[in-house]
Amino acid sequence: MEPKEQYLSAEELAEKFHVSVQHIRGLARKGKIKAQMWGKTWLIDKTTLEDTNFLFTILPDVQDKPCTFKKKPKIVALSFFSGAMGLDIGLERAGIDVRLASEIEPNTRKTILLNKPEISLIGDINNYSAEKIREFAGLEKEEDIDLVIGGPPCQAFSTAGKREGFNDHRGNVFLTYIDRILELKPKIAVIENVRGLLSAPLTHRPHSTRGFGYPPLTPEEEKGGALGYIISILEKGGYSVSFNLYNSANYGSPQKRERVVIFCQRNGKKAPYIPPTHSENGEYGLPKWRTFREATIGLENVAHEGLTFPENRLKYYRMLKSGQYWKHLPLEIQKEAMGASFFAGGGKTGFYRRLDWDKPSPTLVTDPTMPATDLAHPELDRPLSIQEYMRIQEFPDDWKFWGAIKDKYRQIGNAVPCSLGTAIGKHVLALIKDTKIKTLSNFPYSRYKDTDDISFKKLLKKRTEKELELSFS
Numbered sequence: 398m399e400p401k402e403q404y405l406s407a408e409e410l411a412e413k414f415h416v417s418v419q420h421i422r423g424l425a426r427k428g429k430i431k432a433q434m435w436g437k438t439w440l441i442d443k444t445t446l447e448d449t450n451f452l453f454t455i456l457p458d459v460q461d462k463p464c465t466f467k468k469k470p471k472i473v474a475l476s477f478f479s480g481a482m483g484l485d486i487g488l489e490r491a492g493i494d495v496r497l498a499s500e501i502e503p504n505t506r507k508t509i510l511l512n513k514p515e516i517s518l519i520g521d522i523n524n525y526s527a528e529k530i531r532e533f534a535g536l537e538k539e540e541d542i543d544l545v546i547g548g549p550p551c552q553a554f555s556t557a558g559k560r561e562g563f564n565d566h567r568g569n570v571f572l573t574y575i576d577r578i579l580e581l582k583p584k585i586a587v588i589e590n591v592r593g594l595l596s597a598p599l600t601h602r603p604h605s606t607r608g609f610g611y612p613p614l615t616p617e618e619e620k621g622g623a624l625g626y627i628i629s630i631l632e633k634g635g636y637s638v639s640f641n642l643y644n645s646a647n648y649g650s651p652q653k654r655e656r657v658v659i660f661c662q663r664n665g666k667k668a669p670y671i672p673p674t675h676s677e678n679g680e681y682g683l684p685k686w687r688t689f690r691e692a693t694i695g696l697e698n699v700a701h702e703g704l705t706f707p708e709n710r711l712k713y714y715r716m717l718k719s720g721q722y723w724k725h726l727p728l729e730i731q732k733e734a735m736g737a738s739f740f741a742g743g744g745k746t747g748f749y750r751r752l753d754w755d756k757p758s759p760t761l762v763t764d765p766t767m768p769a770t771d772l773a774h775p776e777l778d779r780p781l782s783i784q785e786y787m788r789i790q791e792f793p794d795d796w797k798f799w800g801a802i803k804d805k806y807r808q809i810g811n812a813v814p815c816s817l818g819t820a821i822g823k824h825v826l827a828l829i830k831d832t833k834i835k836t837l838s839n840f841p842y843s844r845y846k847d848t849d850d851i852s853f854k855k856l857l858k859k860r861t862e863k864e865l866e867l868s869f870s
Contacts, residue, residue, distance in 0.1 A: 404440035407432070414455050421455070429454055449511065453799060458503040459510055464517035464535040470494040472826070475534055475581070477522055477547030477574060481508050481798060481808040483790055484546065484589065487818015492826060493544065497534040499525075504800035505808055511797045523573050527580035542581055544825055548589035548656075548813065549574045575627060578661065579634040585668075585825055588627075588659040589813060592642055595657060595848055596620040616860070625857055627659075628850075636661040639668040642848035643817065647673040647840075649684075650814035651692035652758045652789050655843055658821060662828065669834045670842060670849070671824045674816075681837055689775065690754045692788045701782035704766050704802060711778050713749050719775035720753030722746055738769075751775050758789045763810035764803065783809070791815035 405413070407421040425432035425439040430451060432439045445451045453459065472493045476485050479498040488495060497517040500506050509518055517533045519525055531538065549571040578586040599622035602614065616622060628638050640659040645652055648671070660668035676683040706714065713734045716726055723731055723745065732739050734749060747770040752758055754775045765772035765780035772781045781789075786809040787796065798805040827834050842849070847856070 404435075404442055405446075407439040407441070410441050410455070416455065416457065420457075424454060449514075453507045453511070459506050459518070461519045461533065462510075462517060463533050464496055465515045466494075466496065466535070469535075470496065472543045472829070473534075473536065473541065474544040474546065475499075475530065475542060475583075477545070477577070478549055479509060479547070481505055481792075481796075481812050482512065483792065483809075483812030483815050484548065484818040484821070486792065486796075487813070487815040487820070488546070488822040488825075490815065490819045491822025493822045496536075497530065499547070504804045507799035508797065508808060511799055521570075522577055523570065525577075527577060530577065530581065542583040543829060544585050544587065545578050545581055545583040546587040546589070546821075546825075547574060571627075572630075575630055578631070578636075582663065584663050585828055586631075586636065586661040587821060587825065588657075588661070589821075590657045590659075592655050592657060592845070592848070594624055595642065595853065597623040599623045599626045619860060621853060621856065624853065631661050635665070636663060637665050637667045638850060639670070640850045640853075641670045642843040642845060643671060644841075644843050645814040645817040646677070646686045646757045647675050647842065648814075648820040649674050649687060649816035650757070650789075650791060651687040651689060652761060652814055653844070654760045654814055654817075655845070656813065656817065657848075658817075660824070660828070668824070668828055669836050671820050672835055673837065673840055673842070674820065676840075681840065686757050688755050689752050689758050689789070692758075692791075693785055696784055696788065699784055701779075701784055702802060702805075703782035704764075704780050704806070706766060706773070706778070706780060710749070710768075714751065714773055714778055717749060717751050719751055720756065721751055723749040745769070747771055749773075752781070761786060761789055761810045763807040765806065786810065789814075 407425065408418050411418040411421050421430075422439055424430045425441075430441065431445055432441045434440075470493070474488065474493050474495045475497045476495045477499040479485060479500045482498065485495045485498065495516065497519065498509050498513070499519050499522055500509060501520050506518060506520075509516065517535070519530065519533050525533070528538070531540070536542070574588070598619060599617040600615070602618045607614070617626075631638050638659060638661055640657055642655055642657050645654040645656065658671065662668055673681070673683060675686055677686050679685045713723070713726060713730065716730065723734055726734060726749070735745070738745060738748065747759075748768060750759070750771045751773045752775050759772070762770045762772065765786075773779070774781060774785070783798075783802065783805050784794075786806065787794065790809050790812050791814055792809065792812070798808055800808070824834070847853075
């Protein structure tokens with residue numbers, strides 16, 4: 398067979414997929430696609446175009462696509478800000494198959510389609526009306542939606558960031574999500590986010606313009622202003638609102654990850670809190686928290702993919718045992734290891750941290766080698782691997798992640814633990830069926846106090862009463 402019949406040139410391939418010739422040539426030179434030189438031209442076998450991995454390597458991003466499920470699931474569920482689909486896997490384990498996913502990051506979009514090729518995939522929800530979302534999901538104009546679920550970008554509210562709230566463009570996407578909920582009118586809407594949402598202001602005032610000589614903070618600038626605003630919009634739209642801060646370890650996850658989960662019901666009934674399935678030491682007759690040891694059973698002899706620690710940090714890790722961190726080093730070694738950070742405030746528990754075999758993992762971060770949030774293996778002289786990350790977040794062992802190692806860590810680290818997703822899914826089903834939900838009195842859903850909707854509304858009420866007193870004084 399003549400080469401021109403069996404092969405495409407780099408130029409032809411670039412034209413076919415609307416990418417630059419330089420992009421194709423670069424991939425060929427680096428060996429990322431199978432190609433061979435013919436004279437001065439790179440040639441690519443046409444049969445490789447049927448390979449998903451090849452196509453994903455060629456394409457900077459994948460196109461949005463409509464749903465191609467052959468059957469409509471019993472529960473119509475749409476997922477937004479889907480990430481690598483940890484939450485959606487949990488829903489599936491509860492019996493809810495997500496029909497549409499929404500994600501903007503290119504490698505993560507490829508991860509979604511690698512694992513769920515039939516799902517509908519869309520991008521930035523700012524660019525999609527409720528009508529367009531229904532069209533992509535294969536739904537009729539007035540067809541009822543059971544569940545809309547998603548975790549809008551949380552960096553705007555994270556305690557580790559600048560706390561810009563809705564002044565941040567990511568915060569504005571949060572408001573777009575609320576708009577889509579009210580337009581799509583699902584029976585139940587779920588909003589998942591970081592603990593920082595509970596205290597984030599609606600409008601951020603720089604600390605340099607607070608205190609003596611400046612006017613007092615307005616309600617919008619007070620802690621909790623953002624969440625108060627969200628609640629008011631949802632309630633005006635006819636939805637009840639119930640929320641709490643949930644420690645994922647209480648739901649079978651081998652990880653102490655705290656997430657705010659807000660349940661909104663179209664029928665106006667206030668949803669009870671999610672019933673826990675585990676407790677730290679077996680309280681309430683529940684199974685004990687799952688541990689790192691339990692989560693990683695069977696990974697002893699697999700090939701681990703991951704990053705490494707530099708030698709100048711490994712020397713300190715070799716002095717530490719399972720569950721220890723920098724404070725377990727001798728005092729002089731502590732000063733040497735920590736440098737200027739030794740004299741800084743705070744507990745600094747993430748420095749030189751080895752996980753404990755017999756406790757849940759701390760919250761996974763997007764890079765296990767960052768000095769202040771180290772996640773080292775309990776015994777081996779390395780960070781947690783991709784395979785261990787997957788087990789802690791409870792992804793199936795055969796779940797595929799697209800991208801380089803750091804892309805994979807980021808996708809897994811940003812995910813919702815699958816067990817928490819399953820608990821949310823079961824709760825949604827119980828609410829839809831109006832099943833009686835058993836609650837536990839005084840259960841510590843989180844490691845923090847006053848993180849539920851009742852405590853939050855009491856705080857807002859006290860603040861309002863204080864403002865009224867001041868206005869009449």
